[in-house]
Amino acid sequence: MSSTEDLAIGIDIGGTNTKFGIVNRNGKVFHRGEIKTRKHAEVAPFIDELYLSILPMIEYAGGPARIRGIGVGAPNGNFYNGTIEYAPNLSWKGVIPLAKMFREKFDMDVILTNDANAAALGEMSYGAARGMRDFIVITLGTGVGSGIVANGHMIYGHDGFAGELGHTMIIPEGRYHPGTGLYGSLESYASATGVARTAVEFLNSRPTVESLLRQYANEEITSKVVFDCARKGDSLSKEVYSYTGKILGMALANFAMATSPEAIILFGGLCNAGDMLFGPVTDSFEKHLLPLFRNKIKILPSELPDDDAAILGASSLVWDKERGGN
Amino acid sequence: MSSTEDLAIGIDIGGTNTKFGIVNRNGKVFHRGEIKTRKHAEVAPFIDELYLSILPMIEYAGGPARIRGIGVGAPNGNFYNGTIEYAPNLSWKGVIPLAKMFREKFDMDVILTNDANAAALGEMSYGAARGMRDFIVITLGTGVGSGIVANGHMIYGHDGFAGELGHTMIIPEGRYHPGTGLYGSLESYASATGVARTAVEFLNSRPTVESLLRQYANEEITSKVVFDCARKGDSLSKEVYSYTGKILGMALANFAMATSPEAIILFGGLCNAGDMLFGPVTDSFEKHLLPLFRNKIKILPSELPDDDAAILGASSLVWDKERGGN
Numbered sequence: 001m002s003s004t005e006d007l008a009i010g011i012d013i014g015g016t017n018t019k020f021g022i023v024n025r026n027g028k029v030f031h032r033g034e035i036k037t038r039k040h041a042e043v044a045p046f047i048d049e050l051y052l053s054i055l056p057m058i059e060y061a062g063g064p065a066r067i068r069g070i071g072v073g074a075p076n077g078n079f080y081n082g083t084i085e086y087a088p089n090l091s092w093k094g095v096i097p098l099a100k101m102f103r104e105k106f107d108m109d110v111i112l113t114n115d116a117n118a119a120a121l122g123e124m125s126y127g128a129a130r131g132m133r134d135f136i137v138i139t140l141g142t143g144v145g146s147g148i149v150a151n152g153h154m155i156y157g158h159d160g161f162a163g164e165l166g167h168t169m170i171i172p173e174g175r176y177h178p179g180t181g182l183y184g185s186l187e188s189y190a191s192a193t194g195v196a197r198t199a200v201e202f203l204n205s206r207p208t209v210e211s212l213l214r215q216y217a218n219e220e221i222t223s224k225v226v227f228d229c230a231r232k233g234d235s236l237s238k239e240v241y242s243y244t245g246k247i248l249g250m251a252l253a254n255f256a257m258a259t260s261p262e263a264i265i266l267f268g269g270l271c272n273a274g275d276m277l278f279g280p281v282t283d284s285f286e287k288h289l290l291p292l293f294r295n296k297i298k299i300l301p302s303e304l305p306d307d308d309a310a311i312l313g314a315s316s317l318v319w320d321k322e323r324g325g326n
Numbered sequence: 327m328s329s330t331e332d333l334a335i336g337i338d339i340g341g342t343n344t345k346f347g348i349v350n351r352n353g354k355v356f357h358r359g360e361i362k363t364r365k366h367a368e369v370a371p372f373i374d375e376l377y378l379s380i381l382p383m384i385e386y387a388g389g390p391a392r393i394r395g396i397g398v399g400a401p402n403g404n405f406y407n408g409t410i411e412y413a414p415n416l417s418w419k420g421v422i423p424l425a426k427m428f429r430e431k432f433d434m435d436v437i438l439t440n441d442a443n444a445a446a447l448g449e450m451s452y453g454a455a456r457g458m459r460d461f462i463v464i465t466l467g468t469g470v471g472s473g474i475v476a477n478g479h480m481i482y483g484h485d486g487f488a489g490e491l492g493h494t495m496i497i498p499e500g501r502y503h504p505g506t507g508l509y510g511s512l513e514s515y516a517s518a519t520g521v522a523r524t525a526v527e528f529l530n531s532r533p534t535v536e537s538l539l540r541q542y543a544n545e546e547i548t549s550k551v552v553f554d555c556a557r558k559g560d561s562l563s564k565e566v567y568s569y570t571g572k573i574l575g576m577a578l579a580n581f582a583m584a585t586s587p588e589a590i591i592l593f594g595g596l597c598n599a600g601d602m603l604f605g606p607v608t609d610s611f612e613k614h615l616l617p618l619f620r621n622k623i624k625i626l627p628s629e630l631p632d633d634d635a636a637i638l639g640a641s642s643l644v645w646d647k648e649r650g651g652n
Contacts, residue, residue, distance in 0.1 A: 076618075085618075086618075132484075133484070134483050134484040134488075148584065148585070150476055150479075150481045150483070150488070151477075151479050151481065151482075153476075153477050153479070155476045155477065155584075155585050155586075156477075156586070157460050157476070157585050157586020157587065158458075158459070158460040158586055158587055158588040158623075159586055159622065160586075161586050161618055161619070162460075162476075162584065162585050162586035163584070163586075164583040164584070164586075164616055164618075164619075165583065165584055167583050167616045168579075168580040168583050168584065169576060169579070169580055169614055170498070171498060172496070172497060172498075172576065180616055180617065181617070182614065182616065250495060250498065253494075253495070254494040254495055254580070255584065257490040257491065257493050257494050258474065258481075258488065258489070258490070258491055258494065258581065258584055258585075259474070259481050259483050259488050259584075260481075260482070260483020260484055260485055260486075260487050260488035260489075260490075261483065261484055262484040288495055288508065290490055290493045290506055290508065291506065291507070292402075292411075292412075292487060292490075293487070293490075296485065297484075
């Protein structure tokens with residue numbers, strides 16, 4: 001790291017762990033660390049521990065003058081208010097004024113948004129969306145999130161909660177999603193949870209079809225198990241990916257006709273399935289597009305390194321603000 | 327009209343007629359006129375006739391120095407290129423460089439976009455979206471179009487064709503749309519054509535149910551006929567609106583979760599149904615939203631006067647450009 005270059009701190013708050021790091025404009029992570037989010041029933045001691053962990057890094061990186069700001073990605077993070085609002089996976093209930101609390105503790109500029117928006121800005125700063133002004137990032141993890149960039153600006157919407165594409169309905173009266181009370185949302189199909197659920201449904205509805213998955217009890221079947229079986233050549237497991245890809249492709253076509261992006265970038269654990277997922281996604285995507293849009297919009301995998309993706313995404317909030325992103 | 331105020335020309339090109347007018351910043355239309363689009367198999371004589379019709383208006387309004395520019399709304403209009411591209415309802419085939427041709431003829435600044443985007447900018451300049459930075463306009467006419475505004479900017483997308491929400495799929499493997507080859511798109515249900523189709527389907531699938539609609543042959547049933555029968559209290563006709571509203575509300579919930587607008591504005595002939603449509607739309611909309619979004623987003627009727635809406639929308643492109651809209 002050159003001794004004069006600007007740096008940003010990226011903090012990603014997850015339900016279990018909080019990861020952080022110090023990053024330069026090219027997306028190189030110089031220092032990184034991790035604390036347990038879940039350990040802290042209250043937010044104040046969480047911030048205390050985080051501060052004590054990050055402080056030595058800041059000194060080591062050349063002191064606070066080098067740091068342009070702190071970017072925070074958090075579940076249900078609201079960009080406008082700098083708050084975390086009613087996040088179901090965190091023990092801190094209600095509305096938490098996190099950016100303000102961080103600002104007071106660190107005496108630095110703090111920008112906060114949800115994790116999927118942070119991922120999208122990370123792709124724009126360092127990843128597959130470099131140079132793009134119109135793109136969508138879909139995060140395929142335990143849930144399905146999204147960040148939509150149009151005209152070079154992240155869409156936060158009227159209240160700061162835009163980009164909830166995972167909760168859009170794709171199958172009317174389809175699967176019930178206990179977390180939201182909605183039926184047939186994309187997240188019920190195209191998340192890790194959705195993949196496991198599809199596998200169990202397939203096993204139950206086709207009792208005579210052989211499958212490696214039958215070695216597992218229903219409750220042992222996870223997307224990881226389906227992935228491993230599919231890689232071993234298991235037909236039914238591969239079909240689970242075809243089905244997931246078909247539904248995801250239908251949804252992506254809808255999203256593409258809304259904002260006409262240059263590319264849609266898929267991010268998160270499910271993408272490890274590679275062509276098993278991207279093949280059916282792309283086929284279904286093209287089929288469900290208005291002819292005007294066909295063969296123009298790229299479906300790309302994330303280019304952020306798995307381990308640092310969340311830190312990079314969060315840190316890019318700082319560069320996006322400097323760029324006048326919002 | 328004060329003798330110094332700025333004016334804009336609005337031109338709306340439709341498949342049958344082209345309407346035009348001279349408009350001030352408050353949305354007052356001072357002069358208006360109309361020529362037949364369909365009369366001209368070629369675009370050059372169309373522009374000649376339009377020029378000869380508009381020229382006296384310009385002189386009457388105080389001369390070309392008063393006019394800040396020309397805004398054009400056209401089917402398949404591309405904002406970036408100023409072109410009309412492969413518009414199925416026009417006789418001019420292929421890609422027409424319309425803005426350039428207008429610019430050369432009128433020697434004025436010309437901005438072109440599709441009719442639904444123009445409608446959205448019209449609502450922002452003069453109508454229901456005044457003061458809003460995040461909203462969506464859905465045009466419910468023969469087809470279903472849309473314009474999406476986020477962060478105060480119209481979303482044109484990577485290629486200038488964003489906002490095709492009418493072609494997004496709402497019922498997987500649903501109605502076939504002969505114009506696009508797609509199945510289950512919103513336009514197949516929530517357009518005037520879709521309303522007529524729903525009425526015919528209901529009549530055929532419930533042969534014993536009495537209805538005023540049975541006075542008409544299937545091919546005589548239009549959305550106007552359904553509207554008239556519903557107003558006379560016909561239950562089946564009213565149910566057609568409930569069904570249409572339910573499907574439209576599902577789609578609007580999806581759109582809302584994407585860009586988190588302050589309001590969704592419904593524009594066009596179908597809105598004349600008033601509460602028969604808005605009631606079921608709002609119920610279905612709220613039901614299909616993630617709880618986080620409920621009871622926050624308004625569903626509003628257009629506030630542009632029916633007769634001048636298209637001219638107003640087109641003229642507002644001029645003001646939007648001055649505002650730095652894009």
